[in-house]
Every structure is written in C-alpha cells, then in structure tokens.
Amino acid sequence: MREATKTALFGAAAVAVAVTASVFEPERSTPSILSDQGEAFYPLLTDPQAPRTIEVVDYDEATATARPFKVAFQGGRWMIPSHYNYPIEAGDRLAKTAAALIGLRKDQVRSDSPQDHAALGVVDPLDTKVSGLAGRGKRVTLRDKHGEVLADFIFGKPVENKAGYRYLRVPGQKRAYAVKTDADPSARFADWTSANLLRLSSASIRKVTINSYSIDETMGRLANQETVSVTQESGQWKMAGADRLKTAAVGAMASALERLRITDVRPKPPSMAQDLKSGQMRLSLEMAMSLRQKGFLVAPNGRLLANEGEMTVETANGLVYTLRFGEIAGGSDSRHLFVTAQFDPARATKFGGDAQAGERAARDLNNRFADWYYAISGADFQKLRLRRKDVVP
Numbered sequence: 001m002r003e004a005t006k007t008a009l010f011g012a013a014a015v016a017v018a019v020t021a022s023v024f025e026p027e028r029s030t031p032s033i034l035s036d037q038g039e040a041f042y043p044l045l046t047d048p049q050a051p052r053t054i055e056v057v058d059y060d061e062a063t064a065t066a067r068p069f070k071v072a073f074q075g076g077r078w079m080i081p082s083h084y085n086y087p088i089e090a091g092d093r094l095a096k097t098a099a100a101l102i103g104l105r106k107d108q109v110r111s112d113s114p115q116d117h118a119a120l121g122v123v124d125p126l127d128t129k130v131s132g133l134a135g136r137g138k139r140v141t142l143r144d145k146h147g148e149v150l151a152d153f154i155f156g157k158p159v160e161n162k163a164g165y166r167y168l169r170v171p172g173q174k175r176a177y178a179v180k181t182d183a184d185p186s187a188r189f190a191d192w193t194s195a196n197l198l199r200l201s202s203a204s205i206r207k208v209t210i211n212s213y214s215i216d217e218t219m220g221r222l223a224n225q226e227t228v229s230v231t232q233e234s235g236q237w238k239m240a241g242a243d244r245l246k247t248a249a250v251g252a253m254a255s256a257l258e259r260l261r262i263t264d265v266r267p268k269p270p271s272m273a274q275d276l277k278s279g280q281m282r283l284s285l286e287m288a289m290s291l292r293q294k295g296f297l298v299a300p301n302g303r304l305l306a307n308e309g310e311m312t313v314e315t316a317n318g319l320v321y322t323l324r325f326g327e328i329a330g331g332s333d334s335r336h337l338f339v340t341a342q343f344d345p346a347r348a349t350k351f352g353g354d355a356q357a358g359e360r361a362a363r364d365l366n367n368r369f370a371d372w373y374y375a376i377s378g379a380d381f382q383k384l385r386l387r388r389k390d391v392v393p
Contacts, residue, residue: 052385058187100183121156195329295326317358318348
C-alpha cells in the first residue's frame with residue numbers, strides 16, 4: 001500500500017474515532033445550570049468595614065407580617081433606628097456579620113425554578129406578588145455609607161442531611177443554592193444589644209437586697225411588703241437568720257444580673273433624663289404621666305416606687321445599683337425596668353474595692369441609664385425578684 005494511501009486511511013480513522021467520541025462520551029462543556037457554581041456571590045465586596053448598614057427582614061407566618069430591623073452607623077456611632085436610635089456597640093458584631101456574608105460562595109446549584117422557592121424557604125419576605133405565606137425566608141441586605149447595596153441575600157431553610165448548609169437566593173433571581181455558612185443575622189433587638197446591661201460580674205457582688213411590695217394607690221401606701229437580703233463572701237452566699245439557702249436560685253439571680261440583656265427600650269422625657277444625670281429629679285406633669293405609663297410613681301416623700309418592687313445590688317468597688325420593676329411591656333412577658341447607679345465610698349472602703357474605678361463607673365452608668373426605660377424578659381424578671389420562699393428551704 002502506498003504511503004499516501006496509508007496516511008489517508010489513518011486520517012479517516014481518526015475522524016471516525018473523534019465523531020464516535022463526540023456521540024458516545026458526555027459533553028465536556030459545563031451545563032448552563034452549573035455555570036456559576038463555586039463562584040463568590042459578590043466578588044467585589046472584600047472589605048468587612050465597608051458596610052455601614054445591615055437590614056434584616058424576617059417573616060412571621062403566624063401574623064403574616066414582615067418584621068424589618070436595621071442597624072446603622074450614623075453621627076459617628078452605631079444605632080438602631082427602629083428603636084428610637086438606641087446606641088449600641090455593634091461595630092464588631094456587624095464586621096463579623098459582614099465578613100461571614102462576604103465569604104459566601106455558590107457551593108451547589110439546587111434549582112432554577114421559582115416553583116421550588118417555597119419548599120427551599122427562599123421566598124422574598126417583602127414580595128407582595130406571592131400569595132402564599134409559607135416558605136418565606138430572611139432577607140439580609142448590606143449597604144455602604146452612601147446607601148448603595150453591597151450584598152443582598154434571602155436565607156432559606158437548612159439543607160437536609162447536610163450540616164452547616166443553608167439554601168440561599170439573591171433577590172430578583174430565580175436560581176437557589178445550597179451554601180455552606182453559619183451566618184444567621186438576627187432581626188431581634190435583644191440579639192444586637194449587650195448581654196451585660198449593668199456591666200458587672202457576679203463575683204463582684206457583695207450584697208443584694210430585694211424589696212417586694214405592691215402599691216395601694218387609694219391609700220397612698222405600700223402593701224404586701226417583704227424584704228430578702230443576701231450577702232456574698234469568698235464566693236459563698238449567706239442570709240442572716242438562715243442556716244441554709246437554695247443556692248441554685250441565688251446563683252441564678254447573680255448570673256441574671258451579670259448577663260442581663262434588654263429586650264426593648266423607650267426614651268424617657270428629656271427633662272427627666274437631664275435631672276437623673278444631675279442627680280436629682282424634679283417632678284412635673286409630663287414626668288409623672290411618663291412614669292405611670294411604665295408602672296412607676298413618685299411618692300409624696302419623693303421616693304420613686306415601682307409596681308413590682310425593687311432591688312439594690314452592692315458591689316466591691318462601692319457601686320450601688322437600684323433596679324425598679326414596672327408594668328408588663330408591650331403586651332408581652334417583658335417587664336419595664338428603671339435603673340439607677342450611685343457610688344458609695346464607705347462601701348468601697350468596707351469591701352476593699354477600687355474607689356476611683358467605682359466612682360467613674362457610677363458616673364458613666366448613670367449617664368447611660370438616664371435616657372432610657374428598659375424592658376427585660378419575664379424569665380429574667382422571675383430570676384431577679386426572689387421572695388423568701390424562693391431563697392430559704
């Protein structure tokens with residue numbers, strides 16, 4: 001066989017093999033549904049300090065309402081606009097939240113069909129065109145200092161049998177993904193506030209006095225009074241006249257004081273706040289009405305009373321906190337709380353604490369407490385307002 005003929009035959013065979021491979025082997029090009037799998041959602045967003053607003057919209061199926069929440073950097077500080085611009089120390093939390101969202105990748109494409117959105121829990125909670133209530137997710141939006149969107153997600157349900165993965169979708173897009181993430185920004189006020197409102201440690205507490213009473217407004221006097229007083233020495237709790245204590249209840253009270261977290265806030269009248277910062281409160285009609293609405297009143301002798309009693313907490317550095325418990329807040333099981341702090345040098349000397357630190361702390365705390373009525377959870381209220389039967393076996 002001539003050499004040219006052999007070459008032609010080998011060439012034809014090669015073409016045949018190539019055609020066969022193209023027919024019988026899977027297509028090597030990436031299917032369109034997997035075209036962006038593995039990519040970052042927002043590759044241009046790399047700086048966790050760039051976001052200056054985080055908006056979280058959760059959905060309550062029971063009431064069929066979207067619950068928007070926003071944390072924003074305004075006037076040189078972080079605050080919650082939806083809660084009277086309450087200032088918070090959210091910088092670190094927001095940076096961590098932003099960092100978690102910045103790193104998100106489209107790990108696995110799960111669906112290109114809007115019909116699957118409800119099952120995956122990625123229906124936009126703000127979408128008014130969708131009639132169904134089920135399957136709405138949590139929308140999380142990051143914005144820069146100009147209000148421009150840096151990132152926008154709808155967090156859906158956890159992925160079945162795949163720990164650490166959530167379904168995610170970008171608003172306005174059909175495609176949904178399974179994404180590895182532990183990010184879960186909250187739309188609850190309490191989750192963005194400090195877990196130590198009083199800024200104290202349970203080990204620093206030296207004495208707690210709980211004065212339980214009710215107010216007989218008709219007679220202008222207190223009724224059903226009961227006082228419980230416990231002291232802490234070298235980590236041991238004691239009570240005068242009691243051989244034994246229910247240490248679990250007392251320990252839970254001390255832990256609640258250390259980890260006291262607020263569930264809501266309401267601003268006090270500016271004149272009241274100013275008076276509290278100056279150390280004296282002058283009663284006015286506006287102030288009296290404001291106090292009464294929250295469950296507090298000023299007695300004729302000038303003493304501030306509370307519907308559900310009060311407690312004082314003395315610490316080693318001479319700080320004395322007074323917590324007054326008012327009415328139920330906002331139709332929930334939360335309870336209004338009125339907090340003041342003062343410094344007692346005699347107590348600092350008695351307990352051997354740092355008097356200068358105590359004086360500074362009292363000033364700083366009073367300036368912070370003066371502006372706000374707080375609300376605490378019903379569970380914390382129950383732990384704090386102990387009666388004698390709760391303490392003595």
